[in-house]
Amino acid sequence: MVLPRQTCGLFTHTLLLERYPGGRQRLDRSIQGGELFQTVINNPINVFMTHMSNYGNDRLALYTFESVVKFLRCWTNVRLASAPPLALAEKYFQLRPDELNPLWGNPCDDIRHRRIWSKSKWCDTLPKILVIGPQKTGSTALYTFLAMHPTLVPNLPSPTTYEELQFFNNNNYLKGLDWYLNFFPPSQSNNTQITFEKSATYFDGDLVPRRAHALLPNAKIIAILISPSKRAYSWYQHIRSHGDPVANNYTFHTVITANDSSPKPLRDFRNRCLNPGKYSHYLERWLTEYNAHQVHILDGSLLRTEPATAMNTLQKFLKIPHLDYNKLLKYDAKKGFFCQAVSGEKTKCLGKSKGRIYPPMEDRSAKFLRRYYSTHNTALSKLLVRLGRPVPQWLKEELTTNG
Ligand SMILES: Nc1ncnc2c1ncn2[C@@H]1O[C@H](COP(=O)(O)OS(=O)(=O)O)[C@@H](OP(=O)(O)O)[C@H]1O
Numbered sequence: 001m002v003l004p005r006q007t008c009g010l011f012t013h014t015l016l017l018e019r020y021p022g023g024r025q026r027l028d029r030s031i032q033g034g035e036l037f038q039t040v041i042n043n044p045i046n047v048f049m050t051h052m053s054n055y056g057n058d059r060l061a062l063y064t065f066e067s068v069v070k071f072l073r074c075w076t077n078v079r080l081a082s083a084p085p086l087a088l089a090e091k092y093f094q095l096r097p098d099e100l101n102p103l104w105g106n107p108c109d110d111i112r113h114r115r116i117w118s119k120s121k122w123c124d125t126l127p128k129i130l131v132i133g134p135q136k137t138g139s140t141a142l143y144t145f146l147a148m149h150p151t152l153v154p155n156l157p158s159p160t161t162y163e164e165l166q167f168f169n170n171n172n173y174l175k176g177l178d179w180y181l182n183f184f185p186p187s188q189s190n191n192t193q194i195t196f197e198k199s200a201t202y203f204d205g206d207l208v209p210r211r212a213h214a215l216l217p218n219a220k221i222i223a224i225l226i227s228p229s230k231r232a233y234s235w236y237q238h239i240r241s242h243g244d245p246v247a248n249n250y251t252f253h254t255v256i257t258a259n260d261s262s263p264k265p266l267r268d269f270r271n272r273c274l275n276p277g278k279y280s281h282y283l284e285r286w287l288t289e290y291n292a293h294q295v296h297i298l299d300g301s302l303l304r305t306e307p308a309t310a311m312n313t314l315q316k317f318l319k320i321p322h323l324d325y326n327k328l329l330k331y332d333a334k335k336g337f338f339c340q341a342v343s344g345e346k347t348k349c350l351g352k353s354k355g356r357i358y359p360p361m362e363d364r365s366a367k368f369l370r371r372y373y374s375t376h377n378t379a380l381s382k383l384l385v386r387l388g389r390p391v392p393q394w395l396k397e398e399l400t401t402n403g
Pocket residue numbers: 134135136137138139140141200234235237238303304337338339350353354355356
C-alpha cells in the first residue's frame with residue numbers, strides 16, 4: 001500500500017554500488033537534485049522501506065538515504081523528522097483529510113509503476129467507452145447492440161449485478177482496481193478491440209465523473225436520454241416490480257408529488273425517482289471532468305424506434321468500422337421493440353424486465369411532471385445548442401407542450 005499521490009518505486013534496485021544501473025554517477029544524480037531529492041521535496045510525508053529484513057546489511061540504502069538527508073540539510077531549509085509508517089499515514093491524512101477516500105488512477109500511466117507492475121496483471125484492457133445511463137433509458141438495449149459489434153468487447157458479467165459492474169458509484173470502488181480489472185481479462189479481447197462498460201447508475205452518481213476521469217481520462221462517454229417523465233415512470237414500475245415497500249405502498253402520483261412534510265422514506269424515494277431526470281445538471285458535472293468531444297448524448301427515443309440510425313451516428317462518434325445494424329436488428333411485433341435478428345425470422349430480445357406492460361401514466365401525473373421538469377428541460381435544450389448537438393424530438397415536444 002502506498003499513500004495517495006505517492007509513486008511506489010525502487011530507489012536502490014541492488015545492494016551493491018557497482019551493480020547500480022547507470023553506476024554511482026546516476027545514483028548520485030538522483031540524490032543531488034534528481035528523482036529521490038524531488039520525491040522528498042515534493043511530498044511532505046514519505047514512507048521508505050528497505051528490501052532487507054535486516055536493513056543493517058543494506059549498505060547501499062544506508063548510503064543513499066544518508067546522502068540525501070545530508071544533501072537536503074546542506075542545501076535546503078526543509079526540516080526532516082521521522083516516525084513509524086503508521087504514524088506517518090495518520091499525519092498524512094490529518095494534513096489531507098479529503099484524500100481518505102481513494103481515487104484510483106491508471107497504474108500504467110506512470111512509467112515507474114508500469115515497470116514494477118506484476119507480469120500477471122494488466123491495465124491495457126481498461127474500458128475506453130462508458131455507457132453511463134441514466135437508468136431506464138434503454139441502456140441495456142444499447143449495451144447488447146454495442147456488444148454485437150466485432151470491434152467492441154463488454155466486461156465479463158458480475159455474479160450479482162449481471163452486465164453492470166457499478167464500480168465507480170458504490171462500494172465496489174473500495175474493492176480496488178484489481179477487482180475492476182478482473183472483469184476485463186486480456187483473454188477476452190485482442191489488441192484491435194475496444195472494451196466497454198455500461199452501468200446505468202453512473203449518470204447521476206455524485207462521485208462518478210471524478211472517479212471515472214481519474215482512471216479513464218481518455219474514455220468516450222455515452223449518455224442516453226428519453227423524456228424524463230417517462231423515465232421516472234418506468235423506474236417506478238421497475239422498482240415496484242422488485243417488491244420495494246415504498247413503491248408498493250404509494251402510487252406514482254403520491255411519490256412524485258411528495259413534499260417536505262412527507263415521510264422521509266417517501267421523500268428519499270421521490271428523489272431517487274425524479275433526480276436522474278434533471279439531465280442538464282448531471283451532464284454539466286460530466287462536462288467538468290470530460291471534454292465535450294468525448295461525450296455523446298444519444299437520443300433514447302431514436303434508439304428505440306430507429307436503432308440503426310442511432311447506431312450509425314454512434315459508430316461515427318466512436319470512430320469504429322461501420323456495421324449496418326439494419327441487417328442485424330429486426331422489429332419484434334410481440335415484444336414491441338427491435339431485437340437481435342437471429343436465423344430466419346427469429347429474434348433474440350431482452351428479457352421480461354425490459355419492456356414491462358403497465359398502465360399508462362395518469363394525465364395529472366404527466367401534467368405535474370411536465371411542469372416539474374420544465375426548467376431542467378429548458379436548460380438541457382440550451383446545453384445541447386451550446387454543444388452544437390441536435391435537440392431530440394421528444395425534448396422539442398416537452399418544451400412546446402409545457403404547462
Ligand atoms: N430494444 C429494446 N428492447 C427492450 N427495451 C428497450 C429497447 N429499447 C428501449 N427499451 C426500453 O428500455 C427500458 C429499460 O431501460 P434500461 O435498459 O436502461 O433499464 S435499466 O436501468 O438497465 O434497468 C425499457 O423500459 P420499460 O418499457 O419501462 O420496461 C424499454 O422501454
